Amino acid sequence: MENVFDYEDIQLVPAKCVVNSRSECDTKVTLGKHTFKLPVVPANMQTIIDEKIAIYLAENNYFYIMHRFNPEKRISFIQDMRSRGLISSISVGVKEEEYRFIEQLAAEKLLPEYITIDIAHGHSNAVIEMIKHIKKHLPNSFVIAGNVGTPEAVRELEHAGADATKVGIGPGKVCITKIKTGFGTGGWQLAALRWCAKAASKPIIADGGIRTHGDIAKSIRFGATMVMIGSLFAGHEESPGETVEKDGRLFKEYFGSASEFQKGEKKNVEGKKMYVEYKGALQDTLTEMEQDLQSSISYAGGKELDAIRHVDYVVVKNSIFNGDKVY
Ligand SMILES: NC(=O)C1=CN([C@@H]2O[C@H](COP(=O)(O)OP(=O)(O)OC[C@H]3O[C@@H](n4cnc5c(N)ncnc54)[C@H](OP(=O)(O)O)[C@@H]3O)[C@@H](O)[C@H]2O)C=CC1
Numbered sequence: 001m002e003n004v005f006d007y008e009d010i011q012l013v014p015a016k017c018v019v020n021s022r023s024e025c026d027t028k029v030t031l032g033k034h035t036f037k038l039p040v041v042p043a044n045m046q047t048i049i050d051e052k053i054a055i056y057l058a059e060n061n062y063f064y065i066m067h068r069f070n071p072e073k074r075i076s077f078i079q080d081m082r083s084r085g086l087i088s089s090i091s092v093g094v095k096e097e098e099y100r101f102i103e104q105l106a107a108e109k110l111l112p113e114y115i116t117i118d119i120a121h122g123h124s125n126a127v128i129e130m131i132k133h134i135k136k137h138l139p140n141s142f143v144i145a146g147n148v149g150t151p152e153a154v155r156e157l158e159h160a161g162a163d164a165t166k167v168g169i170g171p172g173k174v175c176i177t178k179i180k181t182g183f184g185t186g187g188w189q190l191a192a193l194r195w196c197a198k199a200a201s202k203p204i205i206a207d208g209g210i211r212t213h214g215d216i217a218k219s220i221r222f223g224a225t226m227v228m229i230g231s232l233f234a235g236h237e238e239s240p241g242e243t244v245e246k247d248g249r250l251f252k253e254y255f256g257s258a259s260e261f262q263k264g265e266k267k268n269v270e271g272k273k274m275y276v277e278y279k280g281a282l283q284d285t286l287t288e289m290e291q292d293l294q295s296s297i298s299y300a301g302g303k304e305l306d307a308i309r310h311v312d313y314v315v316v317k318n319s320i321f322n323g324d325k326v327y
């Protein structure tokens, strides 16, 4: 791999505007059989999403993926979503009990629309076997498999039956995989996304490393259909993490799914905890993301997300912020 770069090293080049107002630009995206308001999904982590947020997102036509860290609640979660007429989108791991869980869903005719196989090193036989198992028992569920960081992995998981792959090993804000193992796409996630997208024949979800709303547009330019985001969704009123007060300011916890706080033990720890300043209502962030993305589409010279995929870009190594901050 040559010419690696990350989000902060890239600027997209504006094209002639074809709208009179940014409100004319449409941020909708289709994944599988459903169309969603934004090409963005909050990370399937315990301090980012819970059942209440999942219901809110589904009711308001945003994509969501429920985490897998309360495995005993998944059946009732699917039943509840179904009784409300909402999409079910859950996560699974690859251990033996997860095979029985998939069989139980099939036996009870509980058919989630989306199932995400969520493990750290997704380029593995464990994931390939789980994709096949899900496709055998729940052939109509849309399977997202990850995480991976190479074209070989994308091709192998697609070949095994995955409907989408999730790209990103170690670029996350609470991730320490890159430090503890020396491996990953941290620092070159955007280039890894481009590399993987060139090999993909199905949608890619870019996962981790998004620090600004402009990074969503950049992900789409480099091949993502959808973008998974943790830290920007942490710290909201609705966020499940603990709230703490420090020097009169409110913060909420955000911890890694492979941290000791998630695992309850210090074994194979590859994640940490941080505190994120309280951000207010989740909907305000979603609305701002939509507006910023509408603006991105207008700069791309189009009316729909697809326009972003065709713009030129320049590499401006580490210089776009010039010391500026958004807030
Ligand atoms: N996107 C990212 O960069 C990363 C994300 N995470 C997140 O942390 C959570 C926990 O992940 P994970 O530890 O995979 O989940 P699990 O603890 O459920 O592990 C899944 C299975 O994969 C095995 N496994 C895990 N890592 C490796 C590896 N490097 N090589 C071989 N086998 C492995 C585990 O066995 P054993 O534990 O015995 O090895 C276990 O059998 C997930 O939500 C994941 O998304 C974690 C790290 C990186």
Ligand SMILES: Nc1nc2c(ncn2[C@@H]2O[C@H](COP(=O)(O)O)[C@@H](O)[C@H]2O)c(=O)[nH]1
Pocket: 043, 044, 045, 147, 168, 169, 170, 171, 172, 173, 174, 175, 176, 177, 178, 207, 208, 209, 210, 228, 229, 230, 231, 232, 255, 256, 257, 258, 259, 270, 271, 272
């Ligand atoms: N290496 C680790 N990665 C993790 C862990 N928990 C979650 N994640 C990944 O991070 C993204 C979110 O990234 P962000 O930059 O938007 O905050 C998430 O979707 C996972 O892929 C972990 O413990 N270790």
